[in-house]
Structures are given as C-alpha cells and as structure tokens.
Amino acid sequence: MASTSDKSVLLLKPRGFCAGVVRAIDIVELALSAYGPPLYVRKEIVHNQHVVKDLASRGAIFVNEVDDVPPGARLVYSAHGVSPAVRRAARDRNLRVIDATCPLVTKVHLEAVKFAKTHDTIVLIGHKEHDETIGTMGEAPERTIIVSSPAEAEEVEIRGPKVAYLTQTTLSVDETASIIGVLRRRFPTIQAPPAQDICFATENRQDAVRQSAEFADLLLVVGSVNSSNSRRMVEVAARQGLPGHLIDDETEIRSNWFEGVDRIAVSAGASAPESIVQRVVTALNEFGFATVREVEVVEENIQFPLPPELHPVPQTAHFRSTS
Numbered sequence: 001m002a003s004t005s006d007k008s009v010l011l012l013k014p015r016g017f018c019a020g021v022v023r024a025i026d027i028v029e030l031a032l033s034a035y036g037p038p039l040y041v042r043k044e045i046v047h048n049q050h051v052v053k054d055l056a057s058r059g060a061i062f063v064n065e066v067d068d069v070p071p072g073a074r075l076v077y078s079a080h081g082v083s084p085a086v087r088r089a090a091r092d093r094n095l096r097v098i099d100a101t102c103p104l105v106t107k108v109h110l111e112a113v114k115f116a117k118t119h120d121t122i123v124l125i126g127h128k129e130h131d132e133t134i135g136t137m138g139e140a141p142e143r144t145i146i147v148s149s150p151a152e153a154e155e156v157e158i159r160g161p162k163v164a165y166l167t168q169t170t171l172s173v174d175e176t177a178s179i180i181g182v183l184r185r186r187f188p189t190i191q192a193p194p195a196q197d198i199c200f201a202t203e204n205r206q207d208a209v210r211q212s213a214e215f216a217d218l219l220l221v222v223g224s225v226n227s228s229n230s231r232r233m234v235e236v237a238a239r240q241g242l243p244g245h246l247i248d249d250e251t252e253i254r255s256n257w258f259e260g261v262d263r264i265a266v267s268a269g270a271s272a273p274e275s276i277v278q279r280v281v282t283a284l285n286e287f288g289f290a291t292v293r294e295v296e297v298v299e300e301n302i303q304f305p306l307p308p309e310l311h312p313v314p315q316t317a318h319f320r321s322t323s
C-alpha cells in the first residue's frame with residue numbers, strides 16, 4: 001500500500017471546455033453585455049448545470065421552446081443546434097436570433113441536407129433524446145432513422161436502395177465504430193459522411209481517458225449527467241478496465257471510492273468549467289491525494305470565430321483559455 005505522499009492526482013489534458021463551448025458561452029456573455037437583459041436562450045446553452053446557473057444569475061433566461069419567448073425578443077440557440085422547424089417558429093415570432101450552434105454540429109446538419117437530396121434513408125447514429133440528434137433529425141425527418149446501438153443497427157429497416165449514415169458529434173468512438181460495422185455489413189453500399197462526425201474534442205478527451213487506464217487506478221470525470229461526451233468518457237474508461245465516476249462537482253465525491261487507489265486520473269467533459277475541476281483537485285487533496293501532475297495526451301489549440309451579429313463587439317473573450 002502506498003503512503004499518503006505517494007497518492008497522486010493526474011490531470012488529463014485536454015479536458016473541459018472545447019472550442020464550441022467556449023464560443024457558445026462567449027456568445028451569451030457578449031450578447032448580455034452588448035444588448036443587456038432580457039436575453040433568452042433556448043435549452044441549456046451547453047449541458048452543464050454550473051454554466052447554466054452562472055449565466056442565469058447574470059440575466060440569461062433559459063426556455064424550452066421558442067413559444068416561451070415574447071415576440072420580438074432576442075434569442076440564442078444553444079451549442080447543440082436546432083431544426084428548421086425551430087428556425088421557422090423563431091421567424092414567425094419575429095425573434096432576433098443569435099446562433100450559438102457549434103460549427104461542427106452545423107457541418108452535420110449540412111451533410112443531412114445533402115444526403116436527403118440524393119438518398120432514400122439517412123441512418124443517424126445518436127441518442128434519441130439528445131438535443132443535437134433532435135435538431136439534426138429535423139433537417140430531413142421523413143428520411144432519417146435514429147440508431148443508438150449495434151443491436152438497433154441489426155434491426156433497422158431502411159427505405160429504398162440508397163442509404164447514408166451520419167453521427168452525433170459526442171459519441172463513443174469505439175461504440176460508433178461497432179454500429180458502423182454492423183451497418184456496412186448489412187448495407188455494403190452505405191455512404192459515409194465526408195469526414196468523421198464525432199468531433200475532435202470528443203475524440204481527444206476519450207483518447208486521454210483511454211490512455212490513463214495504463215497509469216491510473218480510478219478516473220473522475222467532471223461533467224453533468226446530461227452531458228453526452230462526459231458520460232462517454234466514463235464508459236470508454238470502463239471498457240479499458242478503469243473504474244470511473246461522473247461528478248458534477250466535489251460534493252459528489254465519496255470516500256469509499258479510494259480503497260486501494262493510489263493514482264486518480266481527473267478529466268472533464270467538454271462543457272465542464274476548469275474552476276470546478278480545481279475544486280475537485282482541492283477536495284482530493286483533503287482525501288490525501290497530495291501530488292498533482294498534468295498529463296498532456298493530445299495537443300488541442302482550436303478556436304471558432306464568433307457569429308457576425310457579435311463582430312462589432314470587442315472580441316477579447318474570444319481568447320479565453322480553455323484549460
């Protein structure tokens with residue numbers, strides 16, 4: 001058994017905010033400072049309760065649907081994107097829209113539009129209840145079928161000979177490969193998107209977690225329970241034999257997790273703030289994990305530009321650190 005001084009925290013990098021989340025939060029903050037409240041946001045701007053609470057405390061009003069926004073008001077779409085039906089409803093209410101959809105989600109929407117013109121069926125690999133999947137499906141609802149698992153891929157019935165697939169951006173790389181394998185076996189001519197839809201941030205965080213199984217005894221992922229990419233990180237670790245827990249913050253840490261544990265890998269989903277990660281590190285220190293070391297697995301230096309509506313505003317927040 002290691003002495004207390006041997007017990008360490010390994011902070012995985014990259015972790016936490018991705019470029020799409022930084023951009024979405026910047027958009028709400030800049031819009032609040034440029035236009036003032038009320039500023040409405042459809043759905044959670046990103047799937048993290050700390051981010052949502054913080055923005056709400058500064059004047060953002062989170063709503064579920066466009067109908068909840070007074071006509072003519074200013075509305076921000078979340079990073080997860082919206083369907084054309086939502087865009088129409090916003091136009092009908094004369095809402096002044098600022099679009100915080102991640103550019104990589106928009107890319108998947110454009111692929112859906114393109115495939116819908118030339119293919120009979122689009123198999124959308126994703127989670128049925130997720131805001132992103134709902135938005136993407138809305139581009140071609142009559143042609144799109146959602147598949148969430150290899151078992152569902154075995155059963156799916158397609159319409160017509162021309163079939164293509166797309167995926168949600170925040171899935172498990174490994175599980176998605178299994179689903180695509182089943183689809184290719186059943187439909188050998190199925191067309192893939194031009195480039196993988198799972199985004200760089202999801203893939204990088206999963207790579208880091210996968211590699212941490214070689215040197216850690218336990219994984220803690222900071223993220224909210226409705227954050228798809230955060231949940232996938234815990235699953236990826238479990239597949240490597242590394243036990244893990246998803247925690248929203250330090251209050252969810254349990255002392256009985258640490259029996260026989262010397263090295264804890266700590267990471268964070270793409271929507272989890274670094275300030276919460278640091279609170280977790282402080283709490284782990286109180287449990288005897290005194291040494292903290294950062295382990296960079298993949299370099300990540302991507303930024304996305306702001307939408308044109310906010311270009312006149314000074315863009316200092318654009319360069320916020322993501323670590």
Ligand code: SF4
Nearest residue numbers: 018020102169199270
């Ligand atoms: S996780 Fe990926 S798709 Fe989602 S906001 Fe971040 S970069 Fe965009």
